[in-house]
Amino acid sequence: MHVFWWKTLSVCFWLSLCLPAFAQGNDSNEKTLTFVKQNSKPKYFEANAEGLCGEIYTLLASGLAEKGVEVEVLPMVYPIKRILTMLEDGRANVFCGAGRNAERELRYIYSSRPVYSVSNVVSARDNSKYTIDSIADISNKKLIVAALFGSSSGRWLRSHDGLRISDKYHSPDEALLALNNNEKIDLFFYHDLGLNYLTKTTYTSLRVLPVKFRTVSQWLIYSKHTTAQSVRLLEAQVSSITKSGELKRIQEKYL
Structure with missing residues (x-):
């Protein structure tokens, strides 16, 4: 019994010495x-x-x-x-x-x-005739709107009833290429920072519609x-x- 208690006290003693060091290490900055x-x-x-x-x-x-x-x-x-x-x-x-x-x-x-x-906007093909002033317009026109998989933009779209959403895309380039090639989507919902840049430099047959849906x-x-x-x-x-x-x-x- 004395041996058991001696070992227990020894373990507690060493833990009391080591735990402050571990705590200090966890609060130190990485190199x-x-x-x-x-x-x-x-x-x-x-x-x-x-x-x-x-x-x-x-x-x-x-x-x-x-x-x-x-x-x-x-x-x-x-x-x-x-x-x-x-x-x-x-x-x-x-x-x-x-x-x-x-x-x-x-x-x-x-x-x-x-x-x-940034503000959320949509891009469309340059030859499209869409007039979009609100989310309701997208729903009423039964347009299919693309979004990035797992994005906050996609979740925001899904909070609105009646929208036809395709959020399988893993990059803006993938979604814009699909839009450019008329692959069963009508709009791409993304932020103005990215869409303004990409439609000016790469996807010049697409345009950004003037409406802004939300600023985040x-x-x-x-x-x-x-x-x-x-x-x-x-x-x-x-x-x-x-x-x-x-x-x-x-x-x-x-x-």
């Missing part, structure tokens, strides 16, 4: 943070660090380097569903350009302030695997580039 890019132009470009969020990443990386934290921006671009999974399982720490909803708030850490705002803020989100200290450093950098006017300069360049 490297992994940032991830979406397959969404002009938020990101695969070949370089340009794009609205690409330039925000560059500013954040510069400030974090001064604090001894390196930033690794993964070179590939990914669909939003893959990105959210990567954040949730800890393969990535930071993503720029996320919409906000209650479900995501449970899974990720949101920045304390948005980094920009876009945020940085952090993986819950990211330590509290690293989140504080990230938030300090967001505050810094906001106060300096650097964030506004990037916003005005792309929006």
